[in-house]
Amino acid sequence: MGYYILVGILALAAGVALGFFIARKYMMSYLKKNPPINEQMLKMMMMQMGMKPSQKKINQMMSAMNKQQSK
Incomplete structure (x- = not known):
């Protein structure tokens, strides 16, 4: 048993x-x-917050998010 x-x-x-x-x-x-967020979504979020998104800033934020995700 x-x-x-x-x-x-x-x-x-x-x-x-x-x-x-x-x-x-x-x-x-x-x-x-x-991926949960892409460049277009990031650009839209920045525009909604009143920022003028430059491609350089978007690339920096995407690379930082990708680094964080890979950890």
Whole structure:
């Protein structure tokens, strides 16, 4: 009887761990393919805040965000 409980607990733990790593891998690849913000969105946000966005400033902000995301 105790053997079945032990096997059940081990199978549950293995399933949870495997599910976590599969979901993590999927989300990482999804975010890499579809970044949450792009240059157009950044330009629109800057314009809404009353700033005149230059391409240099947009490139700096995008590179900073990409650096932060890769950590």
